[in-house]
Amino acid sequence: MLVARDQAGQLVSLTNRPDQQTIQKIRSSSQFCPSCRQPVILKAGAVKIPHFAHKQLEGCQPFSEGESERHLKGKADLHSWISRTHQVEAEAYLPEISQRPDLLVDRKVAIEYQCSFLSAALFTARTQGYQENEFFPFWIYGGPPIKRQGRFYQFSTFHRLFFQYSPLFGFWFLAYCPNREQFTLYSQLIPLTSSLYSASLQTIPLTSLSYPPHFAQPPASVLFSLSDWFKQKERWLQQKLYFQQGLYDPFFSAVYKTGHHPSLLPLCIGVPVRFMALIKNHPIEWQFYLWNDLLIHEEKVEEREAAAAIENRIKKGELQLNVFPVLSTPTITDLMKEYLAFWELAGKAEKEAGQTTFGQMEREKGFIKEFEELLMHRLIF
Incomplete structure (x- = not known):
């Protein structure tokens, strides 16, 4: 996790990549999980993204999933990107639905940056939880690159959970790669089989976009005959x-x-x-x-x-x-x-x-x- 609370209940955030002096200062005091109130420790090395981790994870449902380096960096990247123009909170706890989105923008948009597999049932339950409480869920894929098969792309059942639709882009899918710090938008998604799709691709560096992202409409052409x-x-x-x-x-x-x-x-x-x-x-x-x-x-x-x-x-x-x-x-x-x-x-x-x-x-x-x-x-x- 990227946020914790100190002994006074004040929020301690690592989203801005703290320097060594700040890290030492944080380590010299006690921090606690914002959700379960149990002690957490700061993990920061020469390679790893600084983050908090439970001393004992038992009993903390909102933070029950382990976080990879990819997820931590992607979440920090997106936080930094959005905070330039909007109010954004990392890992804000929403007690009315007992959920903690990766990022909460303007107290309205719940951004979930999902790198690991999630069942369709849990993905749907989280989405409905946001919608029923008037939050707009915005899922961004952060896992391994979508595999190619010739001119086409393989979208698994898990990948398809992220599909969205608009009249301009048809069915579309948004991914963010923290290693390259860039978005990839797959739009005009058209299935040839249950998992094989043609798609129009746009790759955009994070620094070239503002939030909310606006993408160019893809060419009006089908990529197969x-x-x-x-x-x-x-x-x-x-x-x-x-x-x-x-x-x-x-x-x-x-x-x-x-x-x-x-x-x-x-x-x-x-x-x-x-x-x-x-x-x-x-x-x-x-x-x-x-x-x-x-x-x-x-x-x-x-x-x-x-x-x-x-x-x-x-x-x-x-x-x-x-x-x-x-x-x-x-x-x-x-x-x-x-x-x-x-x-x-x-x-x-x-x-x-x-x-x-x-x-x-x-x-x-x-x-x-x-x-x-x-x-x-x-x-x-």
């Missing part, structure tokens, strides 16, 4: 067939029961649409269920009706939502609106199943030529 999408979809199908033994998978089982093959479904099933990141499953899965439940039976399907059908499949455990604790919009209804708008524009041929693999490949070429601009343009926010 519809042909890339179809290749990734087929690769996903083949891997799922191989590793999960098709017949035992709910999706494959449902497809086979209709007399179809997953690789020969109508070309309108399994297309990329705006907001598809809301559902963890590949779009071919939820679009097939929607087609099987409604679209082949009704000439006109309303957005709310489609959303209800998807939610029913979620309740059955056949589909799964991504957990985005910070997001309130967009919604499943918004996603259905996007897909149904495309469904209305597509022709009869695109809504019919293929007969052979070669024939499907030829159909895909025509589909790409006719619909690539429409589909890819709609992915950009």
